[in-house]
Structure formats: structure tokens, C-alpha cells
Amino acid sequence: MMATTAKNAKRTAARAQRRQQLIDATVKCIARKGLGSTTTADVARQAGLSQGIVNLHFKSKDNLLSETLRYLADEYKTQFNLAVENSGPAASDRLRALMELDLRPSICDRDKIAVWFAFWGEVKSRPRYREICEKSDEYYDEVTRRLCDEIIAAGEYPGVSGIAVATVLTSLTNGLWLACLVNASSFDREQAMGCIDEYLNCIFPKHFPVRVL
Amino acid sequence: MMATTAKNAKRTAARAQRRQQLIDATVKCIARKGLGSTTTADVARQAGLSQGIVNLHFKSKDNLLSETLRYLADEYKTQFNLAVENSGPAASDRLRALMELDLRPSICDRDKIAVWFAFWGEVKSRPRYREICEKSDEYYDEVTRRLCDEIIAAGEYPGVSGIAVATVLTSLTNGLWLACLVNASSFDREQAMGCIDEYLNCIFPKHFPVRVL
């Protein structure tokens, strides 16, 4: 008979580890060669494993790609939640921590951004990708909106819409990522953060006073 | 001998027309199936022509795709310049015309946006794509910045940077396009324009007073 506890735990752990190894390899390949030119053989080679490994663990390439996107979304969500939790209790501190997160070197990195855009580029024709992205976006928008509403209530900002500000902030960071991807040479993280601060100061002056350099 | 005038003119016109027909077909295919799943046979079928036609007119698929991107960039530039020229002489009118352009139904259309993102998704691994996109971006940024600087000078807005505002505006519209692509159901062009107006009102209050509905 099988000792389903210790035994299986180890087995499934090893299995999960290998899946992660393949997902990591996939991310690297997409960053380097693009989604369109990434083959299962590339992924296997990058992972230091053999041909058939992708289909063994993910059933199909399609599935591997979906799972990779799902992983990226989860990974970002974790960072996102961490950023909120680890920052000061004030809503304004939390909001700024989120903005800082998006421009942090480990996230606002050309390789990483290239992978996000690779998936976004296929969103229209791949319902699965869209579902994953949409679900994530809803969450971020909701959290950001709540923070904005809190600030608006506390600061008595008349005529400012929390939804609108949240939409501006998330769209703005996505747009800045594109600038980082396309205009790599002229893009400057500092300057990008400056844009965001200028906006925050403008919309919530009481909470985001001009930063003296 | 050859009548190089009338004769060749007609020939090259026909040739250009066929190329355009193929580029249009390519755009349609990318919008429907995505860049990764668009084959030369798809494009030919969409254009109502035969297998070999793409290689006959574009030499290679790669070339067809680059030319398609170039065409899209040119097409947008034309609209962009038109929007500037056709709007009131004041810099603020021109700036708002540019924002309206990006959210105009014919441009802020899921199919069109999907094509842009398809190319952006490959920018990192395709230098040719990047060159085309970067060159366009520089132009738009420059024009937008000039308008912003003009407004800043006229309105005596202290501590507002034209470059920063221009960056915010172009990044914001690109980010709003992503929202349109991903969150198709909840995204609303009206609301997006509202976000932009709120921003403009906030940063340049004298030039963009609150719009009464």
C-alpha cells in the first residue's frame, strides 16, 4: 500500500518544481526571442531538459503558455499585495508604494516588460489570456480605487473621481512600460517616477506635496 | 521604346495598389487571429488572391509585416497631423484634439488596438519593429511637448514640466488602449476621455476648465 503522506508530498513537490523550472525557462525564452519564435525545444533546452518534457508536464505548448501567464500574474499580485502591506498605514503612502512598485528595477525591466507585452499582443485572439489579464486588472483597479477614494474622502477633494484617478494611474504605468520597451535609450525610470509624482501632487496636493530634491 | 510616363505610372500604381491590398489583408488577419497565427496563406486568402502573392510583392513574410507596421505608423501620423491642423489655433485646442483623436472610435477600436499591441509585443526581439515605433513616438512626443510648453508659457504654470506632461499624456492614452483591449466589457471611451479631461483640468486649469455636462 502507498504511504500517501510523505511519499506523495515529495512527488508532487518535485513535479511542481519541474513545472516551475519550465515556466521560468519559458519566460526567459520569450524575453529573448519573442513569443512567436519560442519553440518547445527552446524551452526544453533553456531548462536543460529533453524535447518531450513540455508535453509531459503541460500536455501542450498552448497550456504551457497560459500557465506561464498565470504565473506571471500571480507573481505580480504577490508583489502588489506586499507593497501595500509593507507601506505606511496612510492610504497615500500605500498608493505611492504601488506606483513605486511598477517602476522598481526588478519589475520595470525590459525583459519582463517584453514578456507582458508579448502576452498582451495575443489577448484579442486568445480568450484564455484575456481572462487571466482581465481578472488581474479588476483586482488592481479595485484596490487602487479604494485607496483613491480614501484619500479623496480624507482630503475633501471636490469633483475628483476615485475611479478616474485609479484608471489614470494604472493606464499611466502600463503606458510608461511601453515607453521603456520601445524607447529604451531615452526612457528614464527617475523621470517616469517624476511624471507620476507630478500627477499625484496635482490631483491630491494635500497628500502629495511637491518633493524637494 | 517605352513611354516611361503614362505607361509606367499605371503599372506602378497598380503595383502599389496590390501592395496596399495585401497590407490591408494583413491588418485584418492580425486583428482576427493574432500575429503569431497569421500565415501568408491567410493573408492571400483574405485578399482573395493566390498563395505565392505575398512573396511576389513583398519578397518575404518578414518584410510584409514590417511594411504593414510602417503603413500603420504612417496612417496614424497622417491622422495626427490632420487633427493638429484642423483644430483651433490655440495650443490647448490642438492638444485636446490630439487626445480626442486617440479615443476616436475609428482609432480606439479593439481590432486596430490589437494590431498595435501585436507589434509592440514583438518589439524587443525585432529591431526593425522597434525602429519604426521609436521614430514615430519621438515625433508625437515632440509635438505634444511643444504644445504643452506653449500652454505652460501662456498660462504661467509654475513647476510644470512640458516633457513630463507630454509623457503622461502619450503614456496614458497607450495605457487606456490596453484597458480597451483587455477589459473590453468594462472599458468605456467616454469614461476614458473623462480621465484625460480630469487630468488636463488638473494640470492646466486655466486652459481646460471643468466641462459641464
Place this chain on the structure above:
DNA sequence: TATAAAAATGAATGAGTATTCATTCATATT
């Protein structure tokens, strides 16, 4: 109209790639 030139066709080619699967290898259980 006859002839030359260009454009277009579409079957054939072959390079590339996802997937399969018989076999080997590693590990755990008895």
C-alpha cells in the same frame, strides 16, 4: 493582331516544429 513583358497562379518543396511513444533511468516499496 501578334508579340513581348509583367503579373498572378497554385502545386511542389523542404525546413521547422509540436507531439507521440517505446525505451531508459531513478527512486521508493516490499
Place this chain on the structure above:
DNA sequence: AATATGAATGAATACTCATTCATTTTTATA
């Protein structure tokens, strides 16, 4: 140690797709 089980391999398979090119069709000139 012997056996069973899951993991991994990598050669073989089946298939897709960009590209080629011999042939046909269209168009323009003489």
C-alpha cells in the same frame, strides 16, 4: 536485492507553413 512506479529521454511522426517556380493569364506595345 527484487520489483514496481513515476520521470525523463530523444528518435520518429505528423503536420504546418514560407518559399519557389514552371505555367497561365493579363496587359501593353509595335
